[in-house]
Amino acid sequence: GGCPMKLEGGGYKLPGWLGGLGSVPKGHPPIPKPSAAPPSEQGGGGGCPVKGTPAAATQPQSTEGGGCPVKGGTGGGKSGGQVQYNVYSQPIDPTNMMPAVANQLPNPSQQEELSTDRVKSNIPKGGADDGSTWTYPSPQMFYNSLARKGKLADSDESVVESVVALHNNMNEKTWAKVLEWEAVSNPAGEEEGSGPKLLRFMGRPSDLAPKARFKSWILGHPLPFDRHDWTVLRPDGTEVRYIIDYYHDETAARTDADSAMPDMHDREAVQSILVDVRPAMDGPGEVYDRAIAMPYARRVAKTTQFEPLPMMPTSALRDQVGESHRTWEAIQEKAREGKEACQDGPKTIVVGKEEDEEAEVKISAEEAQSLADTVNSMLGSCREAQAAIQACSGDAECARASLALTMCMGQIACPLQHKAVDKSLHADHDPNDEKAVEEYNMRLDKALENISACVAGVGERTAIARMVHPGAFEEEGS
Structure with missing residues (x-):
């Protein structure tokens, strides 16, 4: 060594x-x-960025970003201009972008060839004037993202394409629920322009939102296995932050081929992952939407098909509380390791006789x-x-x-x-x-x-x- x-x-x-x-x-x-x-790569693009240290710089980056990402703003205000963001919620300069070609190459430890094909989502990209949408990472980019985060031990190369298909399906399902909220919260949005767009997003798997904490501590609901914060840009420039909690219900898991490689647009293909989408209560408008506007639209006016995730867990979910807590502890440990990696930099492995066993x-x-x-x-x-x-x-x-x-x-x-x-x-x-x-x-x-x-x-x-x-x-x- x-x-x-x-x-x-x-x-x-x-x-x-x-x-x-x-x-x-x-x-x-x-x-x-x-x-x-693993040190940061020239290109990122796989998976979601995770909250890091706010002291990190947020200078314009390449198209895909790199290094240890930082937590972006909470939203809830007016956008100061048509700023575009990469997948790490870092502002980028659209006039000076290099393709993330390096991140489409096989990882040094990789043994099986993975697809480099990328799929365009149906999620409009905030800050872009050309009507473009976010593009999902290829299986190769996703694998390299796992390598960059030190998570290769958790993933078999042979299942990466299935994981990417699931990732894409869940993002489309999440965006559909965001649009249902926006139709109630800002019905004039479609008339004002091209509708809401996703400006930036942040993975926050180690942070419990107040609602998730209440459901767990008071109602006995399992903990979410992941959390995302999505910042939506409305046509008038207003930014609204959405919180998304992802829960797993093992009893609803399917084993057929469609569930292993779900179609991106099939909202019923993945029954085992439950999605809880709602605007963050960053201001009085969002509080009103959650407490009054959406309940009224659902129960009285019946102008929306939005179905919120029930507050009370089913008996099947209650039986999975222990497993969700073990998963949560593992997530916390991973988060601590990731934070140390960003702060301390790469650590060299030296193999000595004391490690023989x-x-x-x-x-x-x-x-x-x-x-x-x-x-x-x-x-x-x-x-x-x-x-x-x-x-x-x-x-x-x-x-x-x-x-x-x-x-x-x-x-x-x-x-x-x-x-x-x-x-x-x-x-x-x-x-x-x-x-x-x-x-x-x-x-x-x-x-x-x-x-x-x-x-x-x-x-x-x-x-x-x-x-x-x-x-x-x-x-x-x-």
């Missing part, structure tokens, strides 16, 4: 067993060390044998590249030789990441278009960074496997 060590000549020695294959000269693409808290749990005999076979294959196939490293002279020549060695090892150990480098390298672009060249370079740099990190990650697991299952390597002569 350990980070690359700088040599006297200005190059770097690779960590772990990789050091035996030679040094990395100065000028080689960086070889990141796997970390406990833990490592044995993580590295099975089968995986150790597979790693041994991979190393043997690399040693046999990359001899020429290794020799070129030893014989090179000058930064430029050694950088090329080192890159060739990384690509050779990556083709064997990290085929998905190797394919991404090859695709990025041969991507069509206009060399006379400055923005196209910048995008091309960003994608290629990220692809090279990913394959280097993947190779280094294989090295880390091989180092652990050597300690825990030395027989696998002795047998193969690794």
